[in-house]
Amino acid sequence: MFKIVLVQEWPFLTGTSPLIGLMAGYPSMQGGHGMAGSLAPVIESLGESSALTVGMAAATYGLIAGSLLGGPVGNWLLKKNGVKLEAATLESESIEELSQELKENKEDKITSQNVFIAGSIIFVILAIGMPTADWITSITGFSIPGHIFSLFLGIFFRSFNDKMQIVKLSDQSMDLISTVSLNMFLVMAMMKLKIWELYDLALPLTVILIVQTIVTVLIAMFIMFKVMGRNYDAAVLAAGFIGHGLGATPNGLVVMDAICQKYGVYSKKSFF
Incomplete structure (x- = not known):
């Protein structure tokens, strides 16, 4: 919410339009x-x-910044606070459930049939x-991206x-389908970019991105880590918050x- 408020103030601080401030903020930085x-x-x-162009530039910066900053901040929190390297377990977790999960992972293979089934479900x-999102947009007047509604259905x-x-x-x-689809989308999106349009926006865009980076890191260090318990899970969550807050969900997971x-301790609560 604080990031959204900051984005609304960008036009007064940098001289850019509110629409540019929006595209360089929350949707691109956290939405990817x-x-x-x-x-x-x-x-x-x-x-x-x-x-x-602005959205893609901000999203690209967010992916890089989130990946580079999340890990070091999480590592610093662990060492600074002398956190014990142990993760809390979920109450519903059991040895039988973990064994079954590992067994299913080993049996899961990429075959033409599995790819066809997964792809068919995605298309359905x-x-x-997509049409439902368009219908809701026409009825309510609120623009709802088709892929967002499809995500909820998924x-x-x-x-x-x-x-x-x-x-x-x-x-x-x-x-596999997700990786191929994302790569195709990025190629098509990058081909549409008009890089020269960033010339006049270089300075204000830089200011917007740097301030958001600083705010996100401070929130993770001084609010997220403390609120979530000041333990190993909290440090991993704070690092993931930076990865996701600046980049997107895959960034948070990677961080x-x-x-x-690195520490050999899996934080199931953080990933959950």
């Missing part, structure tokens, strides 16, 4: 390239032609989610399917995974 790309057409329809969810379907086991899904096949691998 996907959110920046989906929101850019809406912003461009309001008269800001450089929305996509998109076929329902969450509900995955939760329901894990409970009822209607369709057997392969996590590795889903990861947390790096810390857990």
Whole structure:
């Protein structure tokens, strides 16, 4: 919320338009390239032609900054506070559940059938989610990105399917599709960029990104770590907060995974 308030003040501090301040803020920094790309057409329809370029630039910076800063900050919190290298376990966790999870991971393989099933489910969810989002937008007047509504549908379907086991899904096949889709999206988005549009926005954009970086790191160090318990889980969460707050969800996961691998202690609460 504090970041959103700051973004609203950018025009007065840097002389840029509110739309540029928005694209260089929360949607791109925390939403990543996907959110920046989906929101850019809406912003461009309001008269800001450089929305996509600014959004992609901010998202790219966020990915790099979040990855570089999250790990060192988490490591500093652990050493500074003398935190014990132990993670709390979830109350529902048991040896049987962990053994079953490891067994399923070993059996999960990428096959043409698994990829076809995962891809078909994704297309069905998109076929329902995209038109529904457009319908809600036309009814309410609020612009809802199609992929956001599809994400909610995907969450509900995955939760329901894990409970009822209607369709057997392969996590590795889903990861493969996600990686290929993301790479294709980034290539297509980068091809549309008009880098020269950043010339006049270089200084204000730099100020906006640096201030957001400082604020995010301070929140993680002095609020997130303390509120979450000042323990190992809290340090991993704070590091992940930086990765996600500046970049996107994969950044947060990568940063947390790096810390857990370094100290050999897996923080299941943080990943949960």
